[in-house]
C-alpha cells in the first residue's frame with residue numbers, strides 16, 4: 001500500500017511545488033507591474049503639480065502679488081473700459097494737437113552727425129493719462145538730442161493699429177539722427193494690461209517713462225476732460241456717463257454709499273496694479289518715474305534733469321527755459337508760451353467727506369505703489 005501510494009504522493013508533492021512556484025512568479029510579476037503603474041502615476045501627478053504651480057506663479061506675476069488679490073483684486077472691476085478708450089483715442093489722446101518744437105536752441109548740441117531716418121522709438125511715455133504726459137513730452141521735445149511724435153500713435157493699445165504691424169508704427173515716427181533719442185507718448189499705454197507684453201515683444205530694451213500725480217487729482221482731471229470732451233463730441237455707440245452724472249455720483253454708489261468700483265476714472269488712479277503689470281515685463285531700472293505733481297508745481301527743469309540722466313543725454317533743459325504763468329497757474333516755455341487750452345485747468349472743489357472717502361479707498365493702493373517703486377510720494 002505504501003509502495004503504491006508513494007509515487008502518487010511524490011507526484012502530488014511535485015505538483016503543489018510547481019503550483020507554488022508559478023503562484024510566486026505570477027505574484028512577483030503582478031507586484032512589478034503594480035510598482036511600474038504606481039511610479040507612472042506619481043510622476044504624472046508630480047508633473048501636474050509642478051506645471052500648475054508654474055502657471056500660478058506666472059499668473060500671479062502678471063496680475064500682481066498673490067497677497068494683493070485679497071486686498072486689491074477684489075476691488076478691481078477688471079480692465080480699462082474699452083468704449084472710454086475709444087472716446088479717448090478719438091481725440092488723439094486728449095486734445096494733444098500741440099505742434100513740434102524746433103530743437104535748435106544750442107548749436108553745439110544741435111549738431112548731430114549722420115542722416116535722419118525713420119526708426120522705432122527708443123523710449124515710450126506710457127502715461128498715466130492726465131498725469132502731465134503732454135507737458136512732459138513738449139518740454140522734452142526742446143532737447144536737441146530728442147525727437148518726439150506729435151499726436152499719440154496709440155499703437156500697442158489699439159488692436160486695429162497693432163494689426164497693421166511695426167512697419168506701420170515706424171512710419172508714424174519723425175526721422176531721427178543716429179545720436180538722437182526717439183520718444184513716443186501715448187497716455188493710455190499704462191492702463192491697458194496687454195500693452196507691456198507687446199512692447200517687450202517689439203523691444204525688450206525699450207526705456208519707459210511714467211509720469212504720475214496725486215491719484216485723486218488725476219481722477220478729477222480725467223473726469224473733467226471726459227465731461228468737456230463729451231459736451232463737444234459724439235462717439236458712436238457710447239454714452240458718456242460724465243455728461244449725465246457728477247463725479248460724486250460716478251465715484252460713489254448712491255444706494256450703498258460705498259465706492260463705485262466700476263468707475264473707470266477711479267480705476268485708472270490705482271497705480272499699483274498697472275505699475276506692477278509693467279514691472280512684470282520690464283526691470284525697474286528701465287522704468288523712470290516722473291513726479292507729475294512736482295513737474296506741474298516746481299520749475300520743470302528739476303524733473304527734466306532726472307529724465308535727461310535716465311536717457312543718458314547731456315543736461316540741456318534749464319531753469320530759464322520755463323516761467324510760471326500766473327494766470328494759467330502752470331509752467332510755460334519761455335520761448336514759445338504755454339501748452340494748448342486743453343491742458344491746465346483749475347480743479348473744481350468737492351465736499352471734504354467725498355474727498356476723504358475716495359482718498360481712503362486709494363490709500364492702500366498708494367502704499368503698495370510706494371513699496372513697489374521704492375519711493376513715498378506722500379499723497380494724502
Ligand SMILES: Nc1ncnc2c1ncn2[C@@H]1O[C@H](COP(=O)(O)OS(=O)(=O)O)[C@@H](OP(=O)(O)O)[C@H]1O
Nearest residue numbers: 094129130131132133134135187221330343344345
Ligand atoms: N505745464 C503744464 N501746463 C499745462 N498742464 C500741465 C502742466 N504740467 C502739468 N499739467 C497737467 O497735465 C494735465 C494733463 O495731463 P496729460 O497731458 O497727461 O493728459 S492726457 O492724458 O494726455 O490727455 C493737466 O490736467 P488739467 O489741469 O485737468 O487740464 C495739467 O494739470
